[in-house]
Amino acid sequence: MAAQTLKKSALSRREFLGWAWAVSLAGLFGQGGLGLFQFFKPRAVSGAFGGEVVAGAPEEFKPGAVSYVRQGRFYISRLEDGGLLALWQRCTHLGCTVPWREDEGQFHCPCHSSLFNRQGEVTGGPAPRPLDIFPVSLKDGNLVVDTQHPISRKRFDPSQAFYPG
Numbered sequence: 001m002a003a004q005t006l007k008k009s010a011l012s013r014r015e016f017l018g019w020a021w022a023v024s025l026a027g028l029f030g031q032g033g034l035g036l037f038q039f040f041k042p043r044a045v046s047g048a049f050g051g052e053v054v055a056g057a058p059e060e061f062k063p064g065a066v067s068y069v070r071q072g073r074f075y076i077s078r079l080e081d082g083g084l085l086a087l088w089q090r091c092t093h094l095g096c097t098v099p100w101r102e103d104e105g106q107f108h109c110p111c112h113s114s115l116f117n118r119q120g121e122v123t124g125g126p127a128p129r130p131l132d133i134f135p136v137s138l139k140d141g142n143l144v145v146d147t148q149h150p151i152s153r154k155r156f157d158p159s160q161a162f163y164p165g
């Protein structure tokens with residue numbers, strides 16, 4: 001009788017240890033998986049590409065000028081009527097960085113020679129659509145560009161421009 005009780009008790013201890021191992025391993029893999037998810041998920045970094053970027057005061061951008069904002073990877077293109085576009089530097093053909101060529105008065109992609117005007121519209125080359133734009137708002141007197149939410153478009157429309165008022 002005493003031996004049976006002892007055997008039963010040892011078995012339940014073995015079961016307990018088995019469960020303890022299973023729970024520990026589940027916790028370990030769960031934490032590892034969570035760490036991997038956190039590592040790979042897109043981050044909204046304030047002040048840098050992927051988050052909200054302060055471009056500067058509207059009066060810093062003269063009508064007709066195209067200015068590069070490096071930390072946000074976009075250009076501020078100020079239209080002649082005062083409207084502002086935040087154009088993503090990424091070519092809509094295969095993703096190359098598109099420089100603004102002041103000497104040409106246009107964006108000229110170095111990879112396959114797509115050309116875009118100040119509004120980001122395609123004027124030549126294989127790009128299938130205009131440069132993407134980012135939403136622009138005014139906060140504390142500065143233009144704030146939301147680089148987390150690029151907007152793809154088929155053509156330029158004046159309603160896409162931001163007017164600081």
Ligand code: FES
Pocket residue numbers: 091092093094095096109110111112113114125126127
């Ligand atoms: S990536 Fe710009 S034209 Fe091909």
